Amino acid sequence: MGIQLFVPTFRVDECLEEIRECLEKGWTGLGYKTVEIEEKWKEYTGLPHAHFLNSATVGLSLALKILKLEEGWQDDAEVITTPLTFVSTNHAILYEGLQPVFADVDQYLCLDPIDVEKKITSRTKAVLFVGIGGNTGQYNKIVELCRKYNLKLILDAAHMAGTRQNGVVPGAEADVVVYSFQAVKNLPTADSGMICFKEQRHDEICRKLTWLGINKDTYARSNDKGAYKWKYDVEYVGYKYHGNSIMAAIGLVQLKYLDQDNAYRRQLASWYDSAFDGHHDYIKPIAVAPGCESSRHLYVIEVNNRDNLLLALNECEIYPGVHYRDNTDYRMYAYAKGTCPNSHRLSERILSLPMHLRMTKKDVDYVAEKVIQYAGRG
CATH class of the missing domain: 3.90.1150.10 (Aspartate Aminotransferase, domain 1)
Known part of the structure; x- marks a missing residue:
């Protein structure tokens, strides 16, 4: 086979044991293990919120959708982003009807804050920073720019599971952080991701949007008592974007290592x-x-x-x-x-x-x- 670029390593017996638990309990979808991995991820990163998704790509889309919705951005709103990334980063901007504006990269292959500042206009609403390869680049200067110009900051941390800056997991300064647990990432599952909003109201909207806009998920309803636990409302035109317990089970093992x-x-x-x-x-x-x-x-x-x-x-x-x-x-x-x-x-x-x-x-x-x-x- 030669020497491949990526070969993920799984602790197979431990992963199968976690998955077996899901199968024996008869709960493989949203809830149970997804709740557990969200709690473990918050504990690991120190971030206040975490919602388990079926991919990081949908996480980036949701990050922009919710910020656009909550901030009242128009379709001509601009998001400054990097041209040196996987296309899902920039597709997410287009998914939400926003305009990608490309700023150049520095010696770390991350956004160059000098060029970012040059690209800011009256239509600029956010900066999307990619920590390519796990590198933080000049992230702190991007944070300062966002504060100076009152811009939202989205951290595409697809490569950053486990990255620390001066001993701390970066992201508390951002409005939202999105991680990837795709098949060849540092914390591999088959495919999944995590979205971590700073604001609780954004996290709450996200949870509804990832379950078709429904305001009470199946796991929450299963724990309700009484004759009306089947009743829920549909507040948004949402999506089927949440993660499942099988992927979460694998992720829980991978997180330990x-x-x-x-x-x-x-x-x-x-x-x-x-x-x-x-x-x-x-x-x-x-x-x-x-x-x-x-x-x-x-x-x-x-x-x-x-x-x-x-x-x-x-x-x-x-x-x-x-x-x-x-x-x-x-x-x-x-x-x-x-x-x-x-x-x-x-x-x-x-x-x-x-x-x-x-x-x-x-x-x-x-x-x-x-x-x-x-x-x-x-």
């Missing part, structure tokens, strides 16, 4: 760093921001001959990836082409090296050796 797993990822990154030391003239690892203890979902390098290097590594049965293609290269975002030159330049030069818990130092050494061998010096 998250910090331990991330520590090993940082060890892998350290081995890569050591291997590339002395080769920075043509292999430049993307730096982690000062004070950031990254989840290390990704290990990204910048090279001169990315596409040729990728092909050469494939020949050696090493399968890296690219995170990400500059979104302004896609036709729907082409209106912004040329507005983020650093992002476009880096998008042609970055490569994500294999990074997962089944890798050994020998694997890292082999990957690094081949990168050094085939990376272009020109």
Whole structure:
């Protein structure tokens, strides 16, 4: 199989035991384990609210939908975002009829606060910050900008499960934080996510919207007493976006090992760093921001001959990836082409090296050796 970019690791027996509990109780949907993982996630992160979802993508959509609804934003409202991300980040803005405005990225591949400030207009309502690879970048400066201009802050923490900044999980400063527990993330399930609003009223609306707008979910109704427990109202045109207890059961096991797993990822990154030391003239690892203890979902390098290097590594049965293609290269975002030159330049030069818990130092050494061998010096 060679050395793959991502290979998730599950504690299979423990996961099956948690799932067995759901099956024996006959409760596999919303409630029971989903309630438990929400409580555990709040305890782990220190965030005041957490709602378990079927994906992070719907979390980003809900974050923008609820802020738009509550703040009375019009359809010409602008959200400043990054072009260097998975398309779901920016699709979520379009889902809600809002306008993505792209700001450039910095040396950490995160939003550059200098360019963000330049892109703020009278229509700007929010900033969507992506902690790419688990990096916090210049997040604190983005927080300051949002306070200065009275903008909402959405933290796309899809890669940030377990990231800390100066010892604290970032996000308390944001209006909403969205995490991904998708199949290859640091806390993998089959697919799920978590949305963490700062305000209780936003969390309450979110819970209704994820259950078709119904104001009392099946788990709450099952615990009611009396003849009218079947009665509920439908307050919104909602969606079927909530998570289920099978995914939550897997997530509960994975959460127990998250910090331990991330520590090993940082060890892998350290081995890569050591291997590339002395080769920075043509292999430049993307730096982690000062004070950031990254989840290390990704290990990204910048090279001169990315596409040729990728092909050469494939020949050696090493399968890296690219995170990400500059979104302004896609036709729907082409209106912004040329507005983020650093992002476009880096998008042609970055490569994500294999990074997962089944890798050994020998694997890292082999990957690094081949990168050094085939990376272009020109």
